[in-house]
Amino acid sequence: MTTKTAAPPRWSPPSLAVAAIIISSLAGYLLAAQERVLLVAGYAPILFAALASPVTVIVAGIPLAALNPRFLGGVPVASAMIIGLAASWLLGLLTGRWRLHGVHLLVVQLAGWLLFAHLRSGQGQNGFRGFILGLLLLSVAVSVHLPLRSLLTASSAYGVVAAVVTLAGWRSGTRAAGVGLNPNYLGLVLAVGLVALLGETLRTRRPVWVLGFALTASALVKTGSRSALVSAAFGAAILLLSGRPLRVQAVALIAIPGLAFLVPTESVQSTLLPNRGALEQSYNSSLRMQAAVSALHAAIEHPLTGIGYANFPEYAAADQRLGIYMNTHNDYLRLAAETGVPGVGLLLTLLLLPIGRRGRPLTQNERAATALIATYSVGLLFANTLESLQVTVPVWVLLGSLWHIRTCAPTTCAGANAAVAHSPTVPAIPRRSDLPRARRHG
Numbered sequence: 001m002t003t004k005t006a007a008p009p010r011w012s013p014p015s016l017a018v019a020a021i022i023i024s025s026l027a028g029y030l031l032a033a034q035e036r037v038l039l040v041a042g043y044a045p046i047l048f049a050a051l052a053s054p055v056t057v058i059v060a061g062i063p064l065a066a067l068n069p070r071f072l073g074g075v076p077v078a079s080a081m082i083i084g085l086a087a088s089w090l091l092g093l094l095t096g097r098w099r100l101h102g103v104h105l106l107v108v109q110l111a112g113w114l115l116f117a118h119l120r121s122g123q124g125q126n127g128f129r130g131f132i133l134g135l136l137l138l139s140v141a142v143s144v145h146l147p148l149r150s151l152l153t154a155s156s157a158y159g160v161v162a163a164v165v166t167l168a169g170w171r172s173g174t175r176a177a178g179v180g181l182n183p184n185y186l187g188l189v190l191a192v193g194l195v196a197l198l199g200e201t202l203r204t205r206r207p208v209w210v211l212g213f214a215l216t217a218s219a220l221v222k223t224g225s226r227s228a229l230v231s232a233a234f235g236a237a238i239l240l241l242s243g244r245p246l247r248v249q250a251v252a253l254i255a256i257p258g259l260a261f262l263v264p265t266e267s268v269q270s271t272l273l274p275n276r277g278a279l280e281q282s283y284n285s286s287l288r289m290q291a292a293v294s295a296l297h298a299a300i301e302h303p304l305t306g307i308g309y310a311n312f313p314e315y316a317a318a319d320q321r322l323g324i325y326m327n328t329h330n331d332y333l334r335l336a337a338e339t340g341v342p343g344v345g346l347l348l349t350l351l352l353l354p355i356g357r358r359g360r361p362l363t364q365n366e367r368a369a370t371a372l373i374a375t376y377s378v379g380l381l382f383a384n385t386l387e388s389l390q391v392t393v394p395v396w397v398l399l400g401s402l403w404h405i406r407t408c409a410p411t412t413c414a415g416a417n418a419a420v421a422h423s424p425t426v427p428a429i430p431r432r433s434d435l436p437r438a439r440r441h442g
Contacts, residue, residue, distance in 0.1 A: 046077070050084035051091070054144055057081060058397055062154035065393035066162040066189060068180055078389040082133045082140075089140040098143040101407040103350075107142075110346040114309060117339040121308030128309060130387040134396045138350075141400020148365040148401050154199045155372060155394045159193010160212040162186065163219035176222035181390065187228025188379040189391055190220040195235035195375045196394075199368035202239075226281070227382030235375030242367040288329045288382075294319045295328045300338035306340040330346050331380040351377050354402040365403065369398045 050057045061081045065237055070079045092098040111132060118128045166178035166186060175183040197213040200206075232279050241249050294316050307315055312334055317325040328334040335344040355370045362370065376395045385391040 024139060028247070046080045046089065047084040050081070052087040054085050054088045054140070055146055055150075057085060058141070058144075058146060058176070059150050059154045059156045061155040062394045062397065063161050065390055066158045066179060066193075067165065068390045076389065078393060080388075081131075081132055082137045085140045086136050089143060092143070096196070101142055101403070102402045103142055103354075103407055104139055106346060106350060107135050107139050110343070110350065113339055113343050113346065117306055117309035117343065120282045120305070121311045121338070123186060127386070130389050133389060134386070134392045137393065138396040138400045138403075140405045141397045142349075144405070145404065146397065146401045148369060148398075148405075151370050151394070151398055151401060152196055152199060152365060152372075155196035155398070156209065156212060157195065158394055159190060159197055159216045162189045162193060163212070163216040165214065166219040166222070170219075170222055173247050175224040176219060183223040184227060184383050185385055185391055187220060187223040187225030188376065188383060188385055190216055190223065190232060191228045191235065191379060192372055192375050192391075192394060193230035194220055194232050195239060195371050196368070198236055199239055199371065203364065203368075227379060228384070231375045231379040235371045238369035238374045239368060242370065243362065243364075278310075287324070287326065290322045291316060291324075291326055291328050292330060292333055294322045295330065295333035295337040297321070299333070299341070302337075302340060304340045304342065305335070306338045306343065311336050312337050331386045334384055350399070354399065354406045366402065369402055371389050372398055372400070 046057065047081055061078065065078050089098065093100065114128065114131060162179055166176050169178050170176045177183050179186065179189070181189065194213065194216045197209055197216055200209040201213050220232060237252070241252055244252075271411045295312065297319070298312065298315055301307075313325045313327055315326075315337070330338065332344055332347075335347060351373065355373060373395060376392075379385065
């Protein structure tokens with residue numbers, strides 16, 4: 001006997017009025033720094049699309065985020081997309097279409113701690129706004145059941161889009177920079193896309209993904225970003241080793257560093273970093289190390305509240321150990337210095353908790369999503385990208401999807417089983433010898 005599933009509630013005029021109020025409130029606060037009238041013509045299509053089909057908006061928005069297009073008036077499409085999704089999400093919570101989970105309390109705690117550090121700093125909203133919008137997107141992804149396979153495909157397209165634009169504008173003898181990002185930020189975008197493309201290539205063996213992988217790898221090398229190369233290598237290792245027997249993983253962990261020592265360093269640098277000299281790399285590494293030491297001192301001096309969000313550059317300029325106005329080039333150290341230990345602790349909990357084992361082996365899609373999150377998490381050791389939606393959109397969405405799978409029980413979250421199961425259950429076909437008996441008793 002089959003049971004009918006209740007249709008989702010329709011949006012009523014009062015509900016749309018509530019959504020309009022939410023939209024105007026969020027836009028007024030988060031986008032006030034634009035200092036211009038927000039055009040209704042730009043926001044209306046995304047708002048109505050998000051109300052009608054938030055899953056479609058999210059999947060389509062991932063590759064679009066790589067280009068960071070803007071509406072008339074300079075409003076980024078990614079910001080408009082997230083605000084529209086937030087309105088749809090809040091409306092869904094009010095009507096019972098979706099529900100809150102325990103992880104939302106964790107997100108609220110991190111957002112509240114960031115707001116406290118931001119208000120103490122007295123800095124502008126530019127960077128803070130991107131981080132908060134990212135957490136808002138994470139909250140939406142936790143509640144809304146998203147097809148993990150489609151998200152991974154969209155993340156692969158995200159890398160291809162960035163690679164094509166980068167290669168089209170690259171000039172020989174220079175470090176590649178494109179889609180409005182510097183080489184290191186662009187490198188992390190390409191690293192995330194490269195690991196997604198590796199997963200698609202291994203899963204489908206289709207030439208289109210092999211070609212996309214080659215284009216993205218070429219663009220990544222042309223950025224000359226050491227941190228992006230390390231992040232991509234780490235993510236690829238997670239993807240290839242996840243689900244393997246422990247002995248295989250142990251042998252790989254021993255063999256890979258050993259092989260790295262055997263390969264001549266100069267040949268590797270000339271191949272992977274052709275546009276960067278040894279002197280430049282040494283100088284940059286020295287500055288980053290000094291910035292890390294300065295950030296550690298700030299975290300030790302202010303372990304609970306930090307020095308205030310976005311205040312580290314001024315702190316570094318006044319620090320005798322550094323004396324240069326620069327950021328930490330490490331978002332974990334930045335949060336520790338600017339928001340204290342609670343801030344970085346909450347972020348690590350958000351990143352690490354959903355990728356652990358849940359009493360069963362991870363599916364292929366979950367392993368691929370975990371590899372992408374691991375790629376980005378390693379990249380945070382070398383850059384300050386938490387504020388850039390152009391870099392973080394696919395990561396927040398995939399992280400929210402993994403949290404959804406972790407927290408949703410089959411009886412409480414619609415669609416959770418579909419995201420977890422490898423394939424739908426197929427009823428057994430009766431054997432020929434059983435058919436006569438089945439007819440007699442039927």
